[in-house]
Amino acid sequence: MLPGSIQISGETLSSAEIKDICESLRENSVRLLSLRGCQLSDRDFGRVCRGVCESHSLAQLNLNLGVVSNINRVKQLAEALKSNRSIQSLFLHGSPLTDAGLALLNPALSLHPSLVSLDLGDSMLGDEGINLICGLLPPDGAKTGLKELTLSANPAVTSKGWARLAIAVAHSSQLRVLNLDYNPLGDHIAGMLAVAVASSRTLEVLDLEGTGLTNQSAQVLLDMVENYPTALRTLILAENNISTELQQQISDLLSEGEEEEDSEARDGEAREKNTWISQNGMGGGDSYAQFKPRVDS
Template sequence: MLTGSIQITGEALSGAEIKDICDSLKESSVRLLSVRGCQLSDRDFGRVCRGVAESHSLAQLNLNLGVVSTIGRTKQLAEALKANRSLQTLFLHGSPLLDAGLVTLNGALSTHPSLVSLDLGDCMLGDEAVRLICGLFPPDGAKSGLKELTLSANPAVSTQGWARLAIAVAHSSQLRVLNLDYNPLGDHIAGMLAVSVASSRTLEVLDLEGTGLTNQSAQVFLDMVENYPTSLRVLVLAENDISPELQQQISDLLSEGEEEEDKDGEARGSSVTPREKPAWVPHSNSSSSQMVLMTSGLGESFLAETEM
């Protein structure tokens, strides 16, 4: 059966729409479900969660912008995730989860067999939530884990919490994309993240836009990319107190590294599998749709157009 997508943004969902969504989920005829910013009753949210639990086709679920608005809904979502086996990508950006919400979701997230991409940006998280998130980065392929993580705009996380995350990233065997933009990290945490990047064999994209960095951080990253081979391909430093010259130097060095890798792959011929490009999910407050490349835990990929 061909699978499709359901995308609705910022609407009050009618009973008929909820029924259509639930029927499609239960029939496993939908691969992408986005109800970003939509209004629905607690009863209808529960119906959708039961549909998610029964679906064998759903790969991407977008509940951004307050759809998961209470601890009761968080519990319903957790139960759905425990039963679901197909979901690869979960967007909860802009949900008031707090640490208690992550405690509720953690069991389902940590045991889900397919989940590889998670957006918890602007979810009012703190150190306890970060501690649990670190458990989603298994070291050395011990089990499947996250390849993409967004933690944008969670200012309640302390320096200790970010330090814990940096250590987990350094030991992660799978993480490829990490978005930490609009958190008050500062140069100290940026230095720890530079060590994480140097240690990681997989991290390709690091977004540090608007995180309170200065030329001190940029110089550390410049020294790293100049002197140590890493997997990093994209480093976002916009909206920081960093000179354009330093940003350009870093960008040029990262570009050179990617070009050299591509040439090496071509020289070795067809026996080498091309490096998989990072599945970077840019987040935006605009209502325009964006093309998003998602990657499954089995190495499959699909191109989905969704509103972030």
């Protein structure tokens, strides 16, 4: 039987329900476990963590909205992550981690062999926490790092912390999605992020919704998109003091770039098909090469 999912939101969980969840984890019948906003005792949280330790099938763990509610739970989760080898996505949005809690989690996050997506939005992080996160974005040539990072709504981070993150993003060899929405970044940090995007060969999505930007930073981002080839496909600028015209110009340029990439990819597939036929000596209409249809992400 293929692993399935357990998704529960905003419920108070009994010990019997936790027992069932833990048995499913140990039996490797769960690929996605979401306990978003759920209430459970400290003892039962520890039981879930032990189940995570033993699971080889769990790929996504969602503990958003305060499930990791105290430092003891942070320690238990860290121990679970040290033993687990399968989790690819970890969501802790809305957890009161603080920098101290992230420091406890960081060794397990740094050494986890499969983790590629991390959500630490609204987790009361500051500059020390951002410094730790930069270590999860290794430079080119280093070990595999995060591909998706969410740091929404962490207003205690200062311009120094965001500048440090921008440098890490510029040199990250893996990061594809960066969500920084609802942080008071302002135009100065947005300018640094434009440089990071121009330097990155992988970043495809940047969310800057509600980050205190104006036409000044939008113009810098427009110039970046217009004049420098980047991997960027989506730039979210809603709820900023930016003119509709500038937002539309940026959106149009990104759409044009995506259409060009799609056209080049189709041309490449056609050349590949022709080469395949030629190399196998198949001319005429009685033979053909079959290719899987292209699926856009």
